[in-house]
Amino acid sequence: MLRIHFTSDDLARVRMAAGPDPMWETLLSGHLINELHEARTFGAWRSRVVADLPRLALPYLHLTPPRGYSPDFLTPADGAADFGDGLDRVLVTHRDRLRTDIDRLGEQKAVSTWASDLRDGLVKAVDGLGATMTAYHAHAIEPYWTRIHAAVDADLMVRARLLATSGVEGVLSSLHSTIAWDAPVLTIDNPTVDRDVHLAGRGLRLIPSYFCSGKPITCADPELEPVLLFPIERSVSLVGVPRADPQAALARLLGRTRAAALQALVRPTTTSGLARRLGASLASASEHATVLRRAGLIRSTRCGNRTSHELTALGHGLLSGTPA
Known part of the structure; x- marks a missing residue:
């Protein structure tokens, strides 16, 4: 069970992302590519991406296991205007953060030699991170970004109407079927998690996500900016009927x-x-x-x-x- 504790200041500081976060969408899509049994909601998109996935994109997928922890530095705080902006921020991650996050990843899976070099902040490994993230994003996300953006925009319009009629608490309680709002605590029913997050006046940034495929999630590190990713209704399909031009x-x-x-x-x-x-x-x-x-x-x-x-x-x- 994930429990997010609000103060009155936190309720006043709840805010919604203006659109899809390119770094979160890239990360969460990587989870789905690594999920061997994903064939339902994202099956057509996954099949198309995997069919000719560039070799250069593979190291990035080493950092995005389908379950468990993925490095927090891959999704910079405060969001990103576009992928290029987000990538620039990823590539200047402090060495201490790289070490902490890669060590945490290593607690659940064996890390590659490249990831070990990245942990130590070696220039060649950091350059490789930029190259592999760019290759993956260009292949798996960029061709579908317009549709991803359209789906998230549609969800945001629904949230805006709900905010106008039911206020912040109405928005919070409607984010997902696993969420319950019992002031001042937002509870997310997740049997694999037992954690309390105290916002302590920092507020909460809500991020609607196309590729968030299960329950709402947040960053693993409690010291980072509090965010809550939640899945949207996917009224826009990523892989539709081919159009000639x-x-x-x-x-x-x-x-x-x-x-x-x-x-x-x-x-x-x-x-x-x-x-x-x-x-x-x-x-x-x-x-x-x-x-x-x-x-x-x-x-x-x-x-x-x-x-x-x-x-x-x-x-x-x-x-x-x-x-x-």
């Missing part, structure tokens, strides 16, 4: 440049960033963003003299072929 279909619908602008905003950016990605002028990028925003495909947020743009659930759905 989705970019061509989008181009026919929106026009070639505007379709490229929508695709470019899979990773949020500013107007000037969009202009760089499109190789277009600032005025042209601003015009494309305005049209996409009026169509409900992106949302724009102004901060000072900068405007940032990101896809809405409808925009993600249009790109994935499964509009919300």
Whole structure:
């Protein structure tokens, strides 16, 4: 049983991640690749990924056993805007954290020579970590990211409505069938865990996850930022009916440049960033963003003299072929 203890300050500091966390999704998907008997919910995706998994991706899977502990340093605190940002933070993990986490992994399984070198912070091993994580993510996550994002966005809209009608306690009690809220304790029914987590005023970050396949989970180290990963309703399938050329279909619908602008905003950016990605002028990028925003495909947020743009659930759905 996992018991999370709240104070009144903690309830005021509960917050929801703005979208899927790329580092958590990468880690949890690795659990599923290592799970030999996974053939139900994620079977089609797993079969496709395993069929031609690059050799360079294999060392990363050594760090993601299907059950038990995976190193906490693989999922940096506070989340990541995108995989590149998260990877940069992983690769500057302090040597003490590497040693602690790899030692903990070694308590449940034999670690490879490479993992032992990583434990000692050897430059070659850390460079290898960057290479293997990049190879795995590019093969198993990046091709499906638009659909993952669309599914998580749909779940977040449900949570937002629930927050408006039932408050924070209503959101907490609805996260999963194994969760029970009996103030001031959130209990997660898990027979393999017997643990108390005291938030002590730090609050709790809730992270909706596509690849969280079982019960809600949290970090093993109680000193890290308190987070709770919970599985979403997977209304968007990662492996659907093959489409001959989705970019061509989008181009026919929106026009070639505007379709490229929508695709470019899979990773949020500013107007000037969009202009760089499109190789277009600032005025042209601003015009494309305005049209996409009026169509409900992106949302724009102004901060000072900068405007940032990101896809809405409808925009993600249009790109994935499964509009919300």
